Amino acid sequence: MRADRLLGITLILLEKERVSASYLAKTFEVSTRTIYRDVESLSMAGVPVFSTPGVGGGIRIMPGFKLERGMFTNDDLSTMIMALAGLKDIVSQDVLASVEAKLRSLIPAQHAPYVQLKANCVRIDRSPWICNRDFDDYLALIREALNNRNPVRITYVNLRGEESRRVVEPHQIVFKNGAPYVYGWCRKRRAFRLFKLSRILDLQVMGETFDFREMPAAELDGTPYAQELQETISLRIRRSLAERVLDYCPYERFAPDGDDHYLVSFPFIDRDYYYDLLLFFGEDCEVLEPPSVRKKMAGKLERLSKRYAEASSTRNLSGCT
Secondary structure, three states, X not given: OHHHHHHHHHHHHHHOOOEOHHHHHHHHOOOHHHHHHXXXXXXXXXXXXXXXXXXXXXXXXXXXXXXXXXXXXXXXXHHHHHHHHOOOOXXXXXXXXXXXXHHHOOOOHHHHHHHHHHHOOOOOOOOOOOOOOOOHHHHHHHHHHHHHOOOEEEEEEOOOOOEEEEEEEEEEEEEEOOEXXXXXXXXOXXXXXXXXXXHEEEEEEOOOOOOOOOOOOOOOOOHHHHHHHOEEEEEEEEHHHHHHHOOOOOHHHEEEEOOOEEEEXXXXXXXXXXXXXXXXXXXXXXXXXXXXXXXHHHHHHHHHHHHHHHHHHHHHHHHHO
């Protein structure tokens, strides 16, 4: 949101003597042209901010400037407080508390209840319902590396389960589908790569520094890929399973089948992930069409059954000796 960005730029300029437009562009994930437009908007709003070209130049704010109440409406302030709450996983608590305190100091006392009510309208919590892993330590190290421009050395496991050692120059922390990633320049691949934190086995901040590179936007939209490969399969599920299937398929694709079942036109890609998803749905889900998917599911279930039967037989034999 632009109001958040304008406030963020102002707070950074109040904290630092001088910053470059490229630094602000990377911080807020916009172009340098957008940053210069924002600087112009701040200047027109009465914030004494200016830019100087050349070596030793950059964007500055007049010494002694302080934020004033009249700069923001109550809706602006509630929106920014709401946005701050969504950053608790990626910004240190001390920084968040400091920024929020500064924002709240701008709220007239008689308007504080209204601003708080508006700010409470949305709550952002990226943590899963059941948390088996805590990434706070990794996130703190990556924030430190980003702030100090330190590369990180990681041990990474790819989709095939292969381990590799990488040196990464972190440029961005990304949250996608509730999972944290670090996006940065991989020295091994000599290209920008996206690394999922859950696949990082070890992470160490290195002592050297690096210069930020021109960063292409991370490819985070899998829709074109999915549309190219996606097909529709027919499932028959128990009604009790609907709440789980609805996480992956809209209700418009559900058709009642008697009192206890639905027929579902389910979006599907012929990849292991989607077969694993069907197994996740459990015994209350049956693939009806097409025959090829039904046959593959039957084969997977047969192999699973055989594996568990063999394991049970081995345990029973060892128990008899």
